[in-house]
Amino acid sequence: MNKVEGGRISGRQLAAMLILSRIVPITIAFPLITGIEVPQDAWIASLLGMLLAIPFVLLVVRLGLRFPHKTIIEYSEILLGKCLGKLVGLVLVLYWIHTAATVARALGEAYTIAIMPETPILVFMIIMGFLAANAARNGLEVVGRAGESVVWIVLFFLVLMFVLPFDVMHFRNLAPVLSRGFRPVAAPMGTATSFFLQFIVLGMVMPYLNRPEDAARFSIYAVLVSGLLMTSLTVALVAVFGPTVSGLTMPAFSLGRMVSIAQFLERIEAVTMGAWTLSVWIKLALFLWASAVGLAQLFGVSRFQPLLYPLGAIVVAFGILSYESYTHLQIFHEFRHFGIFSFIVALGTTGILYLVALMRRSLSPGVRR
Amino acid sequence: MSVDRALIISALVIFVMMATTITGCWSRREIDTIGFLMAIGVDEAQEKGKIQLTVHVAKPFAIGGGAEAKGTTEEKPFWVVSSTGHTVFEAMRNLVSQSPRRPFLAHSRFILIGEELARRGIGDVIDWFQRDGEMRRRAWIVVAKGAKASDLLQVEFELEPMPSEGGMGIVMATRTELSTTITDCTLHCFLQQLEGEGADPVATRAEIILRPQEFDIRGELRREKVGASARITGAAVFKDDKLVGWLNKPETRGFNWIMGQVRSGIIVIKKPGEEDRFIGLEILRARGRFRPEFKDGRVSVTVGIEAEANVGDVQGFIDPLRFPEIWDSMERRMATVIKNEVMAAVAKAQELGSDIFGFGAELNRRDPEKWAEIKDRWDDEFPRVGVHVEVKAKLRRSGLVIRSTRIKR
Structure with missing residues (x-):
C-alpha cells in the first residue's frame, strides 16, 4: 500500500472539518437563498436539502468501510481497473481542486466587496492560499486539530449572528408556507444538497480515522449541525429581509450589519467575516490536502508535501481564472450549473463505484480486500 | 538540519509578508481626512434628468474640544453642500470636487427626499x-413636505448644535412619546414594502418652520440666529415608489394603532357632561392587530385594538369616587377617539389607493390561493375594503389625585 499520509484523526475532528466546509457557502455568499423565487419557503429547501444529503454521506461511508485503510483514489483503481480507476480518481481530484479554487476566490471577493475594496483580490487569495497550504502540508492531523478548535468559535459567531438582529425580525415574513407548491423549492433544495456532495472528500479522510466505524455517526452529525445552522440562518434572513433577501449579494454579511442593540452593539459584520475566514481556512486546507494526497496516490509519488505549495498556487490562479466576476461566481452556483455538475461528479462517481463493488462481491464473494 | 532550514525559510516568508502588509493598509483613511456625512438629501436637479444631492457634513473642529469650549464657538458645526449628477453615486463623487475631506457615509442617519x-x-x-x-x-x-430636501437640510434645532442629532432626537421622541412617527420608516423597511406583494411604503413627513427674523433667541449656543427649524408632522404615503399623499398626526397615530406600534401619546376627550371642557389621557400601552377575511367575494378587515391609559389632565371637576360612572364614560370616549383615528387613517389610505397597512400582504399570508385570484385587481379592491374596528379601552390610574380640586365659586 502506498502510504503517503500517516496521520490519525478522531471522529470529532472529522465532524469539525466537515461542518466548517459546509458552513463556508452560508456565512457570506448563500447560494441557496440568492435569487430564490419564493424566499419564505427557503427554510423548507434547506431542511429537505440536508435530509437528502444523509443517504449520500452514508453511501460514501459504506463504500469506505468496504476498503479499510484505502482512500477513494486507491479503491477506485481496485474496483475499476488501472485505467478507468485512475480516470475516476483524476476527476475527483479536479473536483476538489475546483472546490478549493472557488473557496479561495469567494474569500477574496468577500474581502474586496465588503472590507477593503481597493486592495487587489490576489492579496487575500495568496495569503489564504499560503496559510491553507501550509496547514495542509503538516498533514491531516494538523488540519483536523485546527478544525476542532476553530469550529466552536465559528459556531458561536454564527449563533450570535442569527440571534442578535432579533429586533428587526418579523416572523410573519415566513408566511404563507408553500404558497406556490414544491416546484419553486426544488432548485434551491438541489443547491443545498449540492454543497453537501462536497462531503465526498470523506473518501479521502476515512482511512485516517482512528476508528473508521465512527465515520457514519460523525459525518451525519456534521450534516445535521451544518444543515440546522443553515436552516436557522435562512429563517433569520427571511424574517429580517423579507422579500428583498433574494437580492442580497452576501446575505449573512448584511444580516450582521443589521444588528443594533441599544445603539451600542452595532454592525457586527466583522464577526461574520471572522467566522467566514476561519472556516474558509479549514475548508481550503482540507481540500488542498485531499487533492495533494489524491495526486500523490494517482501518480505514485511517495510524499504529498512537495505538491502542496504548487497546488496552492494553482488553486489561486484557477480561482482567478474560473470566474470573471463575483456575479459569474453566483450564477455558476445556481442549481442548473453547479448543482448538476456536483451531482454528476460526486454522486456519479460514488454511485458507479458502489454498484461495481456490489457486483464484484456477488460475482466473486471470496475476493474481499 | 532540514527542519532548521524550513524554519528559517518560513520565518523569512512570514517576515516579508508582514513587512509588506502589516505596516499600513492599502486603503487607510485617517480620521482628519474624512468628512462625516450626517444626512443626505436627494432632489431633482434644475437640469432635466439630473439628481441633486445635498449633504450635511459634520465640522468636528467647530463642535468644540474641551468642556469650556463646548458650544461657545460662533461657527456652525456643520456644512451643507450640494452637487448634481445623473445618478446618486455620480453626484456623491462630484461632491469630492468641493469637499476637502472625503465623504464618509456610515454615520448618516437620514435620507431626505x-x-x-x-x-x-x-x-x-x-x-x-x-x-x-x-x-x-x-x-x-424622510420626505420634506412642500420643500426640497436641500432646504430641509438647512434647518437647525436650538438644543442640539448638530441638526442631524436634533432631528434624530425629535424622531425618537415623537415615536415613543407621541406615537405620531411611524416606527419603521427606515430604508430597510421601505425596501421590503416596495418589493412585497400587497403592501405600500410609508415614510416620515417633515415640514420646515420659518422663524421670523426679529425673533431673537439668546440660547446657550451663541450661534447665528436659527432661521429655520423643522418638525415631524406625520407620514408620507407612497404608492409603489411614488409619493401620493400625506397622513397628518392623528391619521399617523391611527396607522400606528392598526400596526400595533403605538407606544405612548395623549388622547384628548371631551369631558362627559361638560362638552366645552377637555380631559387628557396618557396612553400607557397598546396592542393592535388586524385580520383580513374574504366574505362573499369581498374583503373585510377586522381591526382589534387594546389600549390602556391614565387620566393625565382634567379641566373642570371630576370625582370618580362618588360618581364612578364617569370612569366608564371616559373609557367609552377614549375608545371612540381611537376608533376615529383609525378610521381616518383607513379613509385617507383608501382615498389615496395605497395599501400602507399591508392588508393584501396579510391576506396572502392567511389565504395564498384566494390572494392569487384577487391580487391583480387589488388596486381596485383595496378602496372598497370594509374595515371594522373593535377597541377595548381601559383607564388604569388617575395620577396623584383622584378627585380634582373643587374650586369654590
Whole structure:
C-alpha cells in the first residue's frame, strides 16, 4: 500500500472539518437563498436539502468501510481497473481542486466587496492560499486539530449572528408556507444538497480515522449541525429581509450589519467575516490536502508535501481564472450549473463505484480486500 | 538540519509578508481626512434628468474640544453642500470636487427626499443607498413636505448644535412619546414594502418652520440666529415608489394603532357632561392587530385594538369616587377617539389607493390561493375594503389625585 499520509484523526475532528466546509457557502455568499423565487419557503429547501444529503454521506461511508485503510483514489483503481480507476480518481481530484479554487476566490471577493475594496483580490487569495497550504502540508492531523478548535468559535459567531438582529425580525415574513407548491423549492433544495456532495472528500479522510466505524455517526452529525445552522440562518434572513433577501449579494454579511442593540452593539459584520475566514481556512486546507494526497496516490509519488505549495498556487490562479466576476461566481452556483455538475461528479462517481463493488462481491464473494 | 532550514525559510516568508502588509493598509483613511456625512438629501436637479444631492457634513473642529469650549464657538458645526449628477453615486463623487475631506457615509442617519422627486418616484434613487457598503439600512427616510430636501437640510434645532442629532432626537421622541412617527420608516423597511406583494411604503413627513427674523433667541449656543427649524408632522404615503399623499398626526397615530406600534401619546376627550371642557389621557400601552377575511367575494378587515391609559389632565371637576360612572364614560370616549383615528387613517389610505397597512400582504399570508385570484385587481379592491374596528379601552390610574380640586365659586 502506498502510504503517503500517516496521520490519525478522531471522529470529532472529522465532524469539525466537515461542518466548517459546509458552513463556508452560508456565512457570506448563500447560494441557496440568492435569487430564490419564493424566499419564505427557503427554510423548507434547506431542511429537505440536508435530509437528502444523509443517504449520500452514508453511501460514501459504506463504500469506505468496504476498503479499510484505502482512500477513494486507491479503491477506485481496485474496483475499476488501472485505467478507468485512475480516470475516476483524476476527476475527483479536479473536483476538489475546483472546490478549493472557488473557496479561495469567494474569500477574496468577500474581502474586496465588503472590507477593503481597493486592495487587489490576489492579496487575500495568496495569503489564504499560503496559510491553507501550509496547514495542509503538516498533514491531516494538523488540519483536523485546527478544525476542532476553530469550529466552536465559528459556531458561536454564527449563533450570535442569527440571534442578535432579533429586533428587526418579523416572523410573519415566513408566511404563507408553500404558497406556490414544491416546484419553486426544488432548485434551491438541489443547491443545498449540492454543497453537501462536497462531503465526498470523506473518501479521502476515512482511512485516517482512528476508528473508521465512527465515520457514519460523525459525518451525519456534521450534516445535521451544518444543515440546522443553515436552516436557522435562512429563517433569520427571511424574517429580517423579507422579500428583498433574494437580492442580497452576501446575505449573512448584511444580516450582521443589521444588528443594533441599544445603539451600542452595532454592525457586527466583522464577526461574520471572522467566522467566514476561519472556516474558509479549514475548508481550503482540507481540500488542498485531499487533492495533494489524491495526486500523490494517482501518480505514485511517495510524499504529498512537495505538491502542496504548487497546488496552492494553482488553486489561486484557477480561482482567478474560473470566474470573471463575483456575479459569474453566483450564477455558476445556481442549481442548473453547479448543482448538476456536483451531482454528476460526486454522486456519479460514488454511485458507479458502489454498484461495481456490489457486483464484484456477488460475482466473486471470496475476493474481499 | 532540514527542519532548521524550513524554519528559517518560513520565518523569512512570514517576515516579508508582514513587512509588506502589516505596516499600513492599502486603503487607510485617517480620521482628519474624512468628512462625516450626517444626512443626505436627494432632489431633482434644475437640469432635466439630473439628481441633486445635498449633504450635511459634520465640522468636528467647530463642535468644540474641551468642556469650556463646548458650544461657545460662533461657527456652525456643520456644512451643507450640494452637487448634481445623473445618478446618486455620480453626484456623491462630484461632491469630492468641493469637499476637502472625503465623504464618509456610515454615520448618516437620514435620507431626505424632496417632495417633487418623491412625487415623481424614488425607485431610481434608492438603489445606491442599499448597494453601497458604507450606508446603513437603518437610516430613516424622510420626505420634506412642500420643500426640497436641500432646504430641509438647512434647518437647525436650538438644543442640539448638530441638526442631524436634533432631528434624530425629535424622531425618537415623537415615536415613543407621541406615537405620531411611524416606527419603521427606515430604508430597510421601505425596501421590503416596495418589493412585497400587497403592501405600500410609508415614510416620515417633515415640514420646515420659518422663524421670523426679529425673533431673537439668546440660547446657550451663541450661534447665528436659527432661521429655520423643522418638525415631524406625520407620514408620507407612497404608492409603489411614488409619493401620493400625506397622513397628518392623528391619521399617523391611527396607522400606528392598526400596526400595533403605538407606544405612548395623549388622547384628548371631551369631558362627559361638560362638552366645552377637555380631559387628557396618557396612553400607557397598546396592542393592535388586524385580520383580513374574504366574505362573499369581498374583503373585510377586522381591526382589534387594546389600549390602556391614565387620566393625565382634567379641566373642570371630576370625582370618580362618588360618581364612578364617569370612569366608564371616559373609557367609552377614549375608545371612540381611537376608533376615529383609525378610521381616518383607513379613509385617507383608501382615498389615496395605497395599501400602507399591508392588508393584501396579510391576506396572502392567511389565504395564498384566494390572494392569487384577487391580487391583480387589488388596486381596485383595496378602496372598497370594509374595515371594522373593535377597541377595548381601559383607564388604569388617575395620577396623584383622584378627585380634582373643587374650586369654590
